[in-house]
Amino acid sequence: MYDDPSGISQGFLPDQGPRQDLSQITPSAFKMMSGISSIPSIYNRTSRSLLSLTQRRLVSPINASSLSPSRLAFSHSQYRTNMSGSAAFFEAVRNRRSVYTITSETTIPDEKIQEIITEAVKHAPSSFNSQSSRAVLLLGAEHKKLWEITLNVLKGIVPAEQLPATEGRIQGFANGHGTVLFFEDETAVTELQTKFPLYQDRFPQWSQHASGILQYIVWTALEAEGLGASLQHYNPLITPQVLSTWDLPSSWTLVAQLVFGKPSAPAGEKTFQPIEGVRFKTFGKQ
Numbered sequence: 217m218y219d220d221p222s223g224i225s226q227g228f229l230p231d232q233g234p235r236q237d238l239s240q241i242t243p244s245a246f247k248m249m250s251g252i253s254s255i256p257s258i259y260n261r262t263s264r265s266l267l268s269l270t271q272r273r274l275v276s277p278i279n280a281s282s283l284s285p286s287r288l289a290f291s292h293s294q295y296r297t298n299m300s301g302s303a304a305f306f307e308a309v310r311n312r313r314s315v316y317t318i319t320s321e322t323t324i325p326d327e328k329i330q331e332i333i334t335e336a337v338k339h340a341p342s343s344f345n346s347q348s349s350r351a352v353l354l355l356g357a358e359h360k361k362l363w364e365i366t367l368n369v370l371k372g373i374v375p376a377e378q379l380p381a382t383e384g385r386i387q388g389f390a391n392g393h394g395t396v397l398f399f400e401d402e403t404a405v406t407e408l409q410t411k412f413p414l415y416q417d418r419f420p421q422w423s424q425h426a427s428g429i430l431q432y433i434v435w436t437a438l439e440a441e442g443l444g445a446s447l448q449h450y451n452p453l454i455t456p457q458v459l460s461t462w463d464l465p466s467s468w469t470l471v472a473q474l475v476f477g478k479p480s481a482p483a484g485e486k487t488f489q490p491i492e493g494v495r496f497k498t499f500g501k502q
């Protein structure tokens with residue numbers, strides 16, 4: 217059980233299976249499967265030529281007219297990164313926390329929340345650019361409905377003595393402003409599996425990775441706007457009712473629920489395990 221007084225939080229830490237050897241996927245396979253034609257040329261460069269490319273950008277301005285749209289987009293992002301560094305990004309990374317005490321108020325208009333999710337869905341990476349992730353934003357009465365559904369499902373399972381704690385926890389989520397539901401479209405996964413059987417065992421795992429990245433972007437962006445959020449996993453228990461209530465395709469698998477609102481208490485204290493040499497190692501530093 218995982219920070220879940222209800223005791224019903226199964227499925228949020230999937231078996232990761234054996235380690236995958238990414239090196240088996242060649243640039244040409246990637247190009248064929250993703251439809252991104254500019255990637256192989258980047259992947260094919262030796263590290264030396266990549267370095268010289270970066271150095272050229274640092275010393276000479278980009279000649280936009282000489283680049284194709286996709287190369288231009290790549291160059292612009294590289295250029296911006298070199299100019300601004302990662303400080304603003306890491307401020308958002310540090311500030312993102314699990315915030316459980318939230319109200320129905322919001323710090324930004326609902327349109328801005330929609331914009332954040334739209335941008336995140338659009339720009340989050342996915343394996344072979346399969347774009348398998350889906351998101352649903354529930355606000356107001358629809359948000360409350362989700363937590364009613366969840367409580368009703370849990371009532372049929374949770375032992376009587378644990379029910380008050382479960383009710384309290386679910387009420388805490390219902391008190392929020394909204395919930396983002398994250399799904400993966402299994403159609404995208406099976407299409408890739410059928411087309412490229414050599415990698416079929418990898419696609420389900422990569423699909424979950426893609427969802428995790430999307431969840432993280434939305435979570436971090438909402439908190440950067442002053443909202444507080446926590447990530448919940450009442451799937452698969454609530455999945456059938458979620459799909460039927462909001463008339464969603466049966467090929468969508470519910471992966472996570474990000475519940476958010478205006479924080480009325482700060483996140484709890486967080487402890488950190490040692491990083492240097494334990495959780496992070498460096499070899500060959502110059």
Ligand SMILES: Cc1cc2nc3c(=O)[nH]c(=O)nc-3n(C[C@H](O)[C@H](O)[C@H](O)COP(=O)(O)O)c2cc1C
Pocket residue numbers: 218219220225228312313314315446447448449483486
């Ligand atoms: C993959 C994943 C699954 C998680 N599942 C849950 C969950 O089911 N319920 C919950 O309350 N928090 C969940 N969390 C939040 C973690 O408990 C939390 O991120 C961690 O304790 C660190 O705290 P922080 O988010 O404040 O940095 C999950 C986080 C991740 C990354």
